[in-house]
Each structure stands twice: as structure tokens, then as C-alpha cells.
Amino acid sequence: MDLLLRQPVVDNKLVTSTLGVTGANAPIAIDRLVDAGILAQITDGRRNRIWQAEDVVQMLDEFAARAKRRRH
Numbered sequence: 072m073d074l075l076l077r078q079p080v081v082d083n084k085l086v087t088s089t090l091g092v093t094g095a096n097a098p099i100a101i102d103r104l105v106d107a108g109i110l111a112q113i114t115d116g117r118r119n120r121i122w123q124a125e126d127v128v129q130m131l132d133e134f135a136a137r138a139k140r141r142r143h
Contacts, residue, residue, distance in 0.1 A: 075109070079127035082120065 074081070074089055086097040101122060104110040110122040 072109075075104075075124040075127055079124040079131070080113070081110075081122055081124075 074086070078085065078089075081101075083094070083097050083101065086092065086101060087094050090097070090100070092100065101110060105112065105122065109124060109126075111125050112120055113123045114121045
């Protein structure tokens with residue numbers, strides 16, 4: 072979960088290298104987060120897939136909008 076706060080858009084390679092899990096275990100972890108509604112796949116197909124932690128991205132977008140309003 073800490074990874075998703077730092078990097079809300081991930082792929083299998085990033086999960087494997089960052090968390091130190093095997094290439095076979097990364098998809099299992101990702102699938103669990105998808106099932107829990109934490110990650111959503113944002114690419115089509117089964118190869119070179121990318122997932123996004125939508126709630127984290129939304130919070131970052133809202134923060135950016137507030138910060139931009141304060142600068143004006």
C-alpha cells in the first residue's frame with residue numbers, strides 16, 4: 072500500500088522490483104488489490120498491463136486543483 076501512495080500507477084515489473092516478489096507472485100498481489108477495488112486496470116488486453124489506484128490519483132488531482140486556486 073505504501074507503494075501506491077508514492078506511485079499510484081503501476082505495472083507488473085514495478086511491483087516485482089519494488090516489492091521484491093517474484094514475477095509469478097506480482098500478478099497475484101495485483102489481482103487481490105483489483106478484487107478489493109484498490110487498483111483498476113487502465114490498459115486493454117493481457118500484455119503490458121498497467122493499473123491505477125484511482126482513489127490516490129483522485130486525491131492528488133484534488134490537491135493539485137486546490138493548490139492551483141491558491142496561487143491565483
